[in-house]
Amino acid sequence: MPSPFAATALIGESFVGDGANAAHTNVVIGRKGGPVETAWATALATPSGGHVPFMTVVRPSVPVRPLTLFVNKAAAGSDLHERATWGSAQAGLAQGVLDAVAQDLIPAGEADDLLIIAAVWVNPAVHDLDACFRNQRAAAHGAIRAAVTGTPTVFDALAAAEVGPANPFYTPSPEVLAASAPEAAAR
Numbered sequence: 001m002p003s004p005f006a007a008t009a010l011i012g013e014s015f016v017g018d019g020a021n022a023a024h025t026n027v028v029i030g031r032k033g034g035p036v037e038t039a040w041a042t043a044l045a046t047p048s049g050g051h052v053p054f055m056t057v058v059r060p061s062v063p064v065r066p067l068t069l070f071v072n073k074a075a076a077g078s079d080l081h082e083r084a085t086w087g088s089a090q091a092g093l094a095q096g097v098l099d100a101v102a103q104d105l106i107p108a109g110e111a112d113d114l115l116i117i118a119a120v121w122v123n124p125a126v127h128d129l130d131a132c133f134r135n136q137r138a139a140a141h142g143a144i145r146a147a148v149t150g151t152p153t154v155f156d157a158l159a160a161a162e163v164g165p166a167n168p169f170y171t172p173s174p175e176v177l178a179a180s181a182p183e184a185a186a187r
Contacts, residue, residue: 005110009036012147015168017135021128022168023092024073024121025139029066029106029147032113040069040115050075054086056118058094066106066114068097073121084126088133093118095133096140105141105148118143 010029017023030036043053056068070090076082097116100106106114118140126132146152152160164177178184 005107006031006114009034010147010150012143012145014139014142014146016139016142017131018168020123020125021131021135022121022123023089023132023135023139025093025096025136025143026119027140027143027147028117029144030115032115036115036117040067040117043069043071043117054090056090056094056097058091058098064094064097065101065111066097066116068093068116068118071117071119073119074124077124080129081122081124081126084129084132085120085122088129089120089122089136092133092136092138093120093140096137096142097144099137099141100144100148105144116144 006029008030011027012029013024013026015022015024028036028039044055047053051072053069053071055063056070057063070093072085074081074085076085097106097118101108101111120136122132122136164172164174172180
């Protein structure tokens with residue numbers, strides 16, 4: 001009888017750090033034999049220019065468990081960006097996944113039956129491989145924790161919306177926020 005863990009797809013997100021060495025990771029966790037496996041295999045088999053999904057390894061020839069597909073959000077550019085993507089960010093993702101298994105966020109006994117797709121942002125301006133690793137490790141673990149615990153909740157999202165949206169790339173001013181509200185557009 002299959003376990004109820006990840007009976008359907010679990011989805012999580014985490015952003016850690018700031019500046020060029022920040023990490024932004026989205027994960028989808030699901031069982032082999034389900035839609036996540038189809039997406040996992042399809043992504044692995046259909047690379048595109050600058051985006052080559054690959055299996056995350058903790059060491060060469062030692063893939064993490066659950067098997068984790070690293071999907072880069074930014075096309076690999078400079079030598080340092082490539083080293084960060086395939087080196088420090090991959091190592092951080094691997095360690096973050098294994099941290100989640102070691103802490104029983106993902107049951108170790110289920111790991112061989114699960115798959116993870118991780119969409120990972122590595123800024124082309126990255127300049128510190130160690131910071132990239134630390135941030136990616138924390139972001140991977142945070143995204144998995146969010147997926148498993150179902151956080152943030154819709155109420156958390158609504159509370160954040162009351163303050164207004166913000167991200168590292170754009171935060172609207174209070175004036176823009178007020179002028180763009182549905183009731184302002186109706187006037």
